Amino acid sequence: MSQPLDNIFWHSLSGAHACYATGAGNARRYAPGFSPILGFEDAVHPDFNALLPYCDRGEHFYCADSQGPLPEEWQIHVEKAMYRMHWDGAMPADVSDDKDEHFVLRALNQSDAEQALELAILTNPGPFGLRTIELGEYLGYFIRERLVAMAGERSYAPPFREVSGVCTHPDFQGQGLARRLMHKVIRRQLLAKEIPFLHVMSHNTAAHELYLRMGFKDYCETGVRVVSRV
Numbered sequence: 288m289s290q291p292l293d294n295i296f297w298h299s300l301s302g303a304h305a306c307y308a309t310g311a312g313n314a315r316r317y318a319p320g321f322s323p324i325l326g327f328e329d330a331v332h333p334d335f336n337a338l339l340p341y342c343d344r345g346e347h348f349y350c351a352d353s354q355g356p357l358p359e360e361w362q363i364h365v366e367k368a369m370y371r372m373h374w375d376g377a378m379p380a381d382v383s384d385d386k387d388e389h390f391v392l393r394a395l396n397q398s399d400a401e402q403a404l405e406l407a408i409l410t411n412p413g414p415f416g417l418r419t420i421e422l423g424e425y426l427g428y429f430i431r432e433r434l435v436a437m438a439g440e441r442s443y444a445p446p447f448r449e450v451s452g453v454c455t456h457p458d459f460q461g462q463g464l465a466r467r468l469m470h471k472v473i474r475r476q477l478l479a480k481e482i483p484f485l486h487v488m489s490h491n492t493a494a495h496e497l498y499l500r501m502g503f504k505d506y507c508e509t510g511v512r513v514v515s516r517v
Contacts, residue, residue, distance in 0.1 A: 300316070304442065307421070345515070361514055370505050397421075401417070423443065425437055436455040436464035450473060450485045
């Protein structure tokens, strides 16, 4: 039986996140400003041309699960593989940050959107836009008003909610900040009876092994492309 994780972006864009999407028929995209991700009802044979009126030339989009040649109106810039993983571990401990003198933990809001985008551009955790933090709860560690690490939620197809945007500024890596933020996001999701899932590039062996140790389990390995209109 097919599961939402088999075609997670379509189920998100046509379901719980339809209010953040645009498109027609059997094809959807996150609206401009959000993460540039495409979803198709038939992921194996995607109807790219249904999205032509909704995509500008120069925009680059991430497309998962599709295969085969693209219509002549489209081109592939990057083609790689990634793991889709879902949570299979215990409830993370509720760890307090009250005694941390260096970092302030708080939820991100619209006043943090530009900092979040800048951090994502610097560290490249995956497709990210100025409005991506509206897709779920995002948490960040700050030094004064400077965002130095974040993690949050992107696609959502109940009961599956994606852990995404996980990144730390290079000046503050190696202190476990991203992992602590992930545990907080995962705990929130589990308490809400949601199932956390995430994506990691297949070549990123260190991150894949870390997520396995944390409690994630491989669901599948699938292709991911970066595409644009010609």
